[in-house]
Amino acid sequence: MSHAGDRVGTWIGWAFFADLGKALALTFGYMFSRSVTMQYPDKEKWLPYPRYRGHHFLKRDEEGEIKCVACELCARICPCDCIEVIPYEDEKGNRRPAKFEIDTARCLFCGLCEDACPADAIALGQQYEFSSFSSRDLIIGRDDLLGKPGKAATGGAVVAARLSTEKDVLVEASELQGYNWWRNIRQT
Amino acid sequence: MELIVALGLIVFKVAFLIAILLLLPLPLTWLERKIAGHIQQRMGPMRVGWHGLLQPVADGIKLLTKEDHIPADADRFLFKLAPILALAPPFVVFVAVPFGETVSVLGAEITLYVSNMNVALLFVFAVIGIEVYGVIFGGWAANSKYAVLGSLRTCAQMISYEIPMGFAVIGVVMLAQSMSLLEIVRAQADVWNIVYQPVGFFVFFVAGLAEAQRIPFDLAEAEGDLGAGFHTEYSGIRFAFFMVSEYAIMLLVSVLVVILFFGGWNGVLLPLPPLLWFALKVAFFIYVFIWFRFTFPRYRYDQLMAIGWKVLLPLSMANIIITGVLLGATAAP
Ligand code: SF4
Ligand code: SF4
Numbered sequence: 001m002s003h004a005g006d007r008v009g010t011w012i013g014w015a016f017f018a019d020l021g022k023a024l025a026l027t028f029g030y031m032f033s034r035s036v037t038m039q040y041p042d043k044e045k046w047l048p049y050p051r052y053r054g055h056h057f058l059k060r061d062e063e064g065e066i067k068c069v070a071c072e073l074c075a076r077i078c079p080c081d082c083i084e085v086i087p088y089e090d091e092k093g094n095r096r097p098a099k100f101e102i103d104t105a106r107c108l109f110c111g112l113c114e115d116a117c118p119a120d121a122i123a124l125g126q127q128y129e130f131s132s133f134s135s136r137d138l139i140i141g142r143d144d145l146l147g148k149p150g151k152a153a154t155g156g157a158v159v160a161a162r163l164s165t166e167k168d169v170l171v172e173a174s175e176l177q178g179y180n181w182w183r184n185i186r187q188t
Numbered sequence: 189m190e191l192i193v194a195l196g197l198i199v200f201k202v203a204f205l206i207a208i209l210l211l212l213p214l215p216l217t218w219l220e221r222k223i224a225g226h227i228q229q230r231m232g233p234m235r236v237g238w239h240g241l242l243q244p245v246a247d248g249i250k251l252l253t254k255e256d257h258i259p260a261d262a263d264r265f266l267f268k269l270a271p272i273l274a275l276a277p278p279f280v281v282f283v284a285v286p287f288g289e290t291v292s293v294l295g296a297e298i299t300l301y302v303s304n305m306n307v308a309l310l311f312v313f314a315v316i317g318i319e320v321y322g323v324i325f326g327g328w329a330a331n332s333k334y335a336v337l338g339s340l341r342t343c344a345q346m347i348s349y350e351i352p353m354g355f356a357v358i359g360v361v362m363l364a365q366s367m368s369l370l371e372i373v374r375a376q377a378d379v380w381n382i383v384y385q386p387v388g389f390f391v392f393f394v395a396g397l398a399e400a401q402r403i404p405f406d407l408a409e410a411e412g413d414l415g416a417g418f419h420t421e422y423s424g425i426r427f428a429f430f431m432v433s434e435y436a437i438m439l440l441v442s443v444l445v446v447i448l449f450f451g452g453w454n455g456v457l458l459p460l461p462p463l464l465w466f467a468l469k470v471a472f473f474i475y476v477f478i479w480f481r482f483t484f485p486r487y488r489y490d491q492l493m494a495i496g497w498k499v500l501l502p503l504s505m506a507n508i509i510i511t512g513v514l515l516g517a518t519a520a521p
Contacts, residue, residue, distance in 0.1 A: 020484070027483040031226045039234060 038158050045161035050152050053111045053124040056102055056140070057148035066146065067121035070097040074113035074122055082106040083113060100142035105135045126152040201302050205282055213435040214244040220478050227482045254424040259330055262421065266329035271422070271429035274322025278436035281315050284308040285443055286370045288453045288463045300463065301370065308369040309361065312444065313354055316399070319433065320346045326430070327418035338417030341407045341489065345398055348496035349405075353395035355504035359388040359511040360448045373452030380451035387507045389449040391500050396441035398496070401434065402477055404484040407492060442473035 013019065038044040048054060059067045070087035082105075088098035114123045127149050132138050140148075218233065218241060225232025233240025258267055285308070286301035305311055320342060327339025361367055363384060364375035372381075382389050398405035409417030419430045446452060446469040453462035460468075487495065 023483050024479065027227045027479065030229060031223065033226075033229060035226070035229050035231045037230045039231070 041161055042163040043161065044158045047155045047157055047159055048126050048128065048152060049156040050126075050154065052126055052128075052152065052155065053109045053114075055104065055125055055127040055130055055148055056107075056113070056122055056145060057125045057150055058100065058142065058145040059121055059123065059150075060146065065094075066096060066142075067119050068097050068100065068117075069119045069121070070095050070100075071118060073116045073118060077112045077116040078107075079110060079112065080106045080108055097142055100145065101139055102145065103139045104130065105138040123151060125150050126155065197298070198302060202283070205302065206279060209279055209282065209436050209439070210432065212439060213432050214248070216435050216438075216474065217244045217247070217431075219474075220481075223475070223478045224482050227479075248428070251424055251428040256424040256426060257421075259332065259421050261331040263329040263331065266325045267421075268426075270322045270326030270329060271426040271433075272322070273325060274319055274433040275429045275436075277315050277317075277319040277322075278433055278440055281312050281440055282436075284311045284369065285440070285447070286373065286452075287466060289370075291463070304368060304370050306366070306368045309357060309367045309372075312369075312440075313350070316437070316440070317346075317350065319437065322430075322433070323418050326422065330418075330421035332421050334415040334420045335418050338407075338409060338414050338420070342401070342418060345401075345405065345407060345492060345496075348493060349395045349398040349500070352391050352496065352500035352504045353399060355501070355508060356388045356391035356395065357448055358504075358508050359385045362508075362511055362515055369447050369452075373447055373454065376451040377454055380449065380454070382449045385449060385507070385511070387503055388511075389445070391504045391507065392448065393445060394495070395500060396445065397477070397480065398492075400437045400441050400477070402438065403481040404487050405492060406486060407489060438474065438477055439470070442470045442477065445473050446470050 038046060040046065061067050068085075070085050072085045072087070075081075075083040075085050080103075082103040084099065084101045084103075085097050086099040087095050090096050109124060111124050122145075125148055130138070221243070222232040222240070224230075233243035236242040236246045258264060283302045284305050286304065288300035290297045290299050292298070323342045324339045327335040327337075327342070330336075360372060360381050363381060364372040366372060366375070401407075401409065407417075409419065414420070419427055422430060446466065450469050453466040455462065455465040
């Protein structure tokens, strides 16, 4: 159609509220689409993808020794200056961290520490629920880091969850069985 | 004896009507939040009761137990008067609104209206106009800038939209040759007025949106720019009064649209009971109100005025003239 004809068509459309009708049709369609929100934390929970960068954890080698060699490269590269490593020499003469603290209140979860580590000793795992009432509790020490959950093997799904408030507020999630969140986003 | 029975019946009807109007905001708020949620791909209330059905009850308890706060510099008398002024007229109006012809209960014929006024339409418009005072007083008495701005906008909006609204129904009155809502519905037994009066319906519906202060004409309580508009300073039960009034007006406008343009309780195709037909139509328009709210943005103040005076008023006047000419032409032998 010619440009002028286009303009006339637009005007006729406006006279009959074609634009408003389009908007109404769109919202009507959305009304019957599936919700993208989930009933976290007492019914459903999102399990992150394996590549997700959550809370840090320290790895052990086959003998159960901490892998970290306390080279402090992670502390160096960290843009937030939130890792503190103090090395010592253990019985076997290996260099190990005597103190390894991450201030997760300052961490931006960039994952640079994971990339920089020459000993493949630190990585960012799947845990993302570690809020706290005091920022002091967010400074995590070496032994806690060793006990943190590692990377998820699978993920990217919503799973059934239960909220338990007995001693601590805790979300207990079951195995992967949910639907994929991304599929619920309407593509238009 | 006859008189006592008749009186008792009226009292019963009025009490029933008030109960319905007071309780209706509960499901309506739930519906509104559910529809809002699903349009925005959320779930809406889910926690209280099955799919959040008891959420309005929880909200009601919250509103009842909240502190009833009156600002220090407020005009205390007007501040207390305003919610009542806003609440009462929508209730009074329903006295003149019929919901059907008659139903027989236990052998007795009961009419589904409180009174069949011959000037019902005039009564409705006159009484609903009083509601504006509640909004204006509420905004003024709170002594807050947001509230005053909200009620200033309400003044202008009501003045400019009540006129086309009144004009829009004249075509309907001409067709039915009566101002009684009952007669108007009876006149539509064969063909609904929407066929003869599409422009009248359009003007009435748009003006009704403005009258009920719903998006896209909710300038009086525009959350985005005025806090909560005229009821910024209200809390607790007084705030609930304004909310109930708002829902009652929304219901009233839906009911009026159905009675004036969509044949009231006259059904088509399906032989459903008249009362059910009526309820379905009203429910549809209430849904449309909510649907509009989560689809359209709010008009700017000058656009609001322009639509009122430059579009709706001429349209409604032209509608009257054309209806008159056509009626005269068809009536002539
Ligand atoms: S993830 Fe980034 S910010 Fe956090 S500790 Fe590692 S390097 Fe520092
Ligand atoms: S975690 Fe890796 S980079 Fe950081 S001190 Fe230990 S070995 Fe070095």
